[in-house]
Amino acid sequence: MEPIVKTEDLWKIYRSGKVDVAALRGVQCEVLPGEFIAVMGPSGCGKSTLLHVIGGLAQATRGRVLLDGNDLTRMSDAARTMLRRHKVGFVFQRFNLLPALDARGNIAIAQHIHGDGFDPHRFDTVTRLLGISDRLHHRPAELSGGEQQRVAIARAIINEPKILLADEPTGNLDTKSSESVLRMLRKLNQDLGQTVILITHNPEAASYAHRVLHMRDGQIVDGIPVD
Numbered sequence: 001m002e003p004i005v006k007t008e009d010l011w012k013i014y015r016s017g018k019v020d021v022a023a024l025r026g027v028q029c030e031v032l033p034g035e036f037i038a039v040m041g042p043s044g045c046g047k048s049t050l051l052h053v054i055g056g057l058a059q060a061t062r063g064r065v066l067l068d069g070n071d072l073t074r075m076s077d078a079a080r081t082m083l084r085r086h087k088v089g090f091v092f093q094r095f096n097l098l099p100a101l102d103a104r105g106n107i108a109i110a111q112h113i114h115g116d117g118f119d120p121h122r123f124d125t126v127t128r129l130l131g132i133s134d135r136l137h138h139r140p141a142e143l144s145g146g147e148q149q150r151v152a153i154a155r156a157i158i159n160e161p162k163i164l165l166a167d168e169p170t171g172n173l174d175t176k177s178s179e180s181v182l183r184m185l186r187k188l189n190q191d192l193g194q195t196v197i198l199i200t201h202n203p204e205a206a207s208y209a210h211r212v213l214h215m216r217d218g219q220i221v222d223g224i225p226v227d
């Protein structure tokens, strides 16, 4: 099976002023279709940087990133952006929903930006699975944190990305909402076959994954299979 993501000797060096920070130092990893992977490690070890480079939000300094067989490190910024739009869904700690639009609008706008137009079947499948079918006419301010994050997840996967990249999606949520969001991610993985990479500080959250990658100082130190 061809991996969705493969990195080879991946380096990312941030140059800020006179100081270089090597955030990634030769990361090797592979993510297969249908996998649910958690990434853990201390603050500053490079987790977000890895997600940004894999997802085409940031350019690698050295090495290769293959995303669904396409080498992101040999592409123009414009080509990388196009590929990201078609292949990657992102979710962050902050929900980043548009405050003036209701939940339906926030999700539907992603389908319009994508260029394929509104797909009612996909919309129903995703919103039902995420348990937000009866919240679609509420604006973000009228939704709980957990509901807002579920809307953000719906927006991220509405266009059937090859991979969903989630950077501490439960970081702003209480225990109960966190659990519901994690259960939803697992459901998306199990029912729709959605490939997921989840960054988390919470071992409980990582237990939802098939595999945990542990990072330290810009490297993956091991990948321990769960159960």
Ligand SMILES: Nc1ncnc2c1ncn2[C@@H]1O[C@H](COP(=O)(O)OP(=O)(O)OP(=O)(O)O)[C@@H](O)[C@H]1O
Pocket (backbone or CB within 6 Å): 014, 015, 016, 021, 022, 023, 041, 042, 043, 044, 045, 046, 047, 048, 049, 050
């Ligand atoms: N835009 C940037 N410019 C310069 N240095 C950066 C930049 N972004 C991240 N870094 C540095 O790169 C290293 C890795 O940062 P990164 O955000 O990937 O860590 P992280 O594992 O996601 O941490 P956290 O758990 O706190 O979110 C850190 O030393 C950080 O200070």
Ligand SMILES: [Mg+2]
Pocket (backbone or CB within 6 Å): 047, 048, 049, 167
């Ligand atoms: Mg981070």
